Amino acid sequence: MTKKEFLDLLERYIQGTASDQDKRIFDEFYNNLQVEEQDHWSVWELTDKERTKIEIYESLNKLLEEEERNEKGNKGKFTIPVFKVVASIVIIIGLGATIYSTFFEPDKINYITKSTQKGQKATIMLSDGSSVRLNARSTIIFPETFSTDRRTITLIGEAFFEVQKDTSRPFVVKTGSLNTTVLGTSFNVKARESHKYIEVTVATGKVQVSVGSGNGEEIIYPNDQPESLSIQHKKNALLAVTLSPGEQALFVKHSGDITERSVSLDKYLAWNSDVIYLDNTPMNEVAEILGNWYDVDIKLENPALHNCLVSGKYKGDKLENILKSLRFMQGIEFKITGERQITLNGKPCK
Known part of the structure; x- marks a missing residue:
């Protein structure tokens, strides 16, 4: 069994999702490791997390052995119903899954x-x-x-x-x-x-x-x-x-x-102080900035206006005043075409 196969099977074992056959294979392999002279843990270079998983497996085995000893010691005194033995084993396996989820599964994040x-x-x-x-x-x-x-x-x-x-x-x-x-x-x-x-x-x-x-x-x-x-x-x-x-x-x-x-x-930080800062800003970007700032849709009717570069600082100005300044600086005309829609037009900028 390779290191990866061993760790995959170990993870399913302590989560309680391994089949009975998987458990038998794993138990047999693990027991054989204990009698071999070779230190697989050292050869495999296990991480602290992987070693902790092995410790969880060993703890589960000890709990199961104690259950079996208790069952044998009580024979002749009174009979333990089979469902109770099965229930106790399920609880132990469930404990392994709980320990695993506590230490290895990431917490749910809101x-x-x-x-x-x-x-x-x-x-x-x-x-x-x-x-x-x-x-x-x-x-x-x-x-x-x-x-x-x-x-x-x-x-x-x-x-x-x-x-x-x-x-x-x-x-x-x-x-x-x-x-x-x-x-x-x-x-x-x-x-x-x-x-x-x-x-x-x-x-x-x-x-x-x-x-x-x-x-x-x-x-x-x-x-x-x-x-x-x-x-x-x-x-x-x-x-x-x-x-x-x-x-x-x-x-x-x-x-x-x-x-x-x-x-x-x-x-670049002017917006955080409620200032619109335009510095050779292309007209298509100006339209986007003003649209986001004042909650309007601004369209350029003449695509040639995209290349117009605009500079200026505006703080607390009404949108109409900014549009009038664009008309003064660049000859760009504006008209309101809907409830929150504005269209810009004009000759290409020099």
Whole structure:
């Protein structure tokens, strides 16, 4: 019997799912191991968990032997009904399954999902004291109580994190194949499903961002050329970058590549202060930002408007005022075409 076969059969045995034939085979093999000179446990290099399973098996055998001795010792005094003997053995086997589930099966985890819609933002407090500020059209999924070794959540959309420091439990944000790991810091993650890239921007402390391998395709940047760009690209290798305040990791989904660059925090964290920050932002992205911010659908009637670049800062402005400023700066006209629908039109920008 190989090590794998032995461990598979042992696991079924202590869970109470092994057949009678399986149990006989296992008992015979185990008893033979005890009389052999070779130390299989040492040769097989068993882990602590695997050794504990063997100890559970040995404890079960001792309990069964005691039941048999009690049954024989009571013969002639009074008769023990067969169903009681069977019941006691079932209880012992059930005990093995209970011990197994206690020590080896993961606890059932209650997960919580929090989402925001267009025009909404929300602040969520986590069980460890960390806070998450969700931007519009975003979702986080997290356990009701974090495990003892790490704090893991899943993000779809955009959120700003302020993480309580805990050196024994790293805080991990999962966004597709990208993992952002910290001990205690504040940072922003933007991972829109419709976007071709994911941005991780650090405000305080240090953050590690790790991704899977890339396929060597060309890196495409969302807006202008990155500032102080340093490209880290290793084909078929795990990539990991460590970021400090004012630095950003840009992950390109289609290629699996990651870049590290220095950025202006005002630009990428402005939304958390309720500021719309546009910095040479393409018009199609402006339409998406305004649509999420004000809970409207904005469409560009002329596809040539996509290439228009817009700059400006807006805090507490009405949507109509922002649209009027676009008309003034770029000659872009707007009209309300439905209850929450706006259409933009105009000549291509220079």
